[in-house]
Amino acid sequence: MQKPKVLLADDHSLIVAALGKLLEPEFEIVGTVSDGRELLLIAPKLKPDVVVIDLSMPSLNGMDAGQQLKKAMPLIKLIVLTMSENSELAAHALAQWASGYLLKKSAGPELVIAIRDVLRGKPYVTPKMAQGLAEEFVRNPRPDHVRTLTSRQREVLQLVAEGHTIKEIGTILHIAPRTAAFHKYRIMENFGIHTSAGLVRFAIDQKVLIEP
Structure with missing residues (x-):
């Protein structure tokens, strides 16, 4: 019997190696x-059944990547594995694109259970987040904090906040540098931001830079 295919998305190589050893007996x-x-770029080529995705990743964070990937591959199952215990982030991910949400500190056998559940069509949320999530959905059943920026603005904002130059941003996003600059200064104008430090703080507030 063919093993379910799993793709791991995380910028910490030691975590990826440990997850691989944990999952290999049951999953490919x-x-x-x-x-x-x-x-x-890679997921459509590899066609995994499940992606285990960290929210805090460079270039394009896991929240935005997960949302875009779910639109491109509606049948794929996405499980968040993160350090973040932010209930607002978890609620948004689960409402929009994620099938599961786990904390890295409680991973291990729990991740295996989560993958089994989502493959059967059952959502999985770590018990450590259950109460906070329930309260978040009551307070805000349709989280919308990410709708204040377009997807392109979010991409540019993350790259600016990570310290990339306008020229580098243009190369990464395959757009003209002046287009990248336009997006940057439109964000600054629309939200009254005047410094690079202000842009970084705004990126964190908007959950574009996701702190571990």
Whole structure:
């Protein structure tokens, strides 16, 4: 019987290696990626059944990458494996694109259970987040904090906040540098941001830079 295919998306090589050893007896690890942009390129080629995805990744964070990947591959199952215990982030991911949400500190056998569940069509949430998530859905059943920026603006904002130059951003996103600059300054103008430090703080507030 063919093993279910799993793709691992995390920029910490030691974590990826440990997850691979944990999952290999039951699942086929078809690949690993270290940032969200690479994930969007590789996943359609490898056609995994499940992607285990960290939210805090460079170039394109796991939240935005997961949302884009789910649109491109609606049948794929996406499981968040993160350090973040932010209930708002978890609620948004589960409402929009994720089938499961786990914490790295409680991974191990729990991840195997989560993959089994999502493959059977059952969502999985770590018990450590259950109460906070329930409260978050009551307070805000349709999280919408990410709708204040377009997807392109979010991509540019993350790259700016990570310290990339306008020229580098243009190369990464395959757009003209002046287009990248336009997006940057439109964000600054629309939200009253005047410094690079302000852009970094705004990126964190908007969950574009996701702190571990």
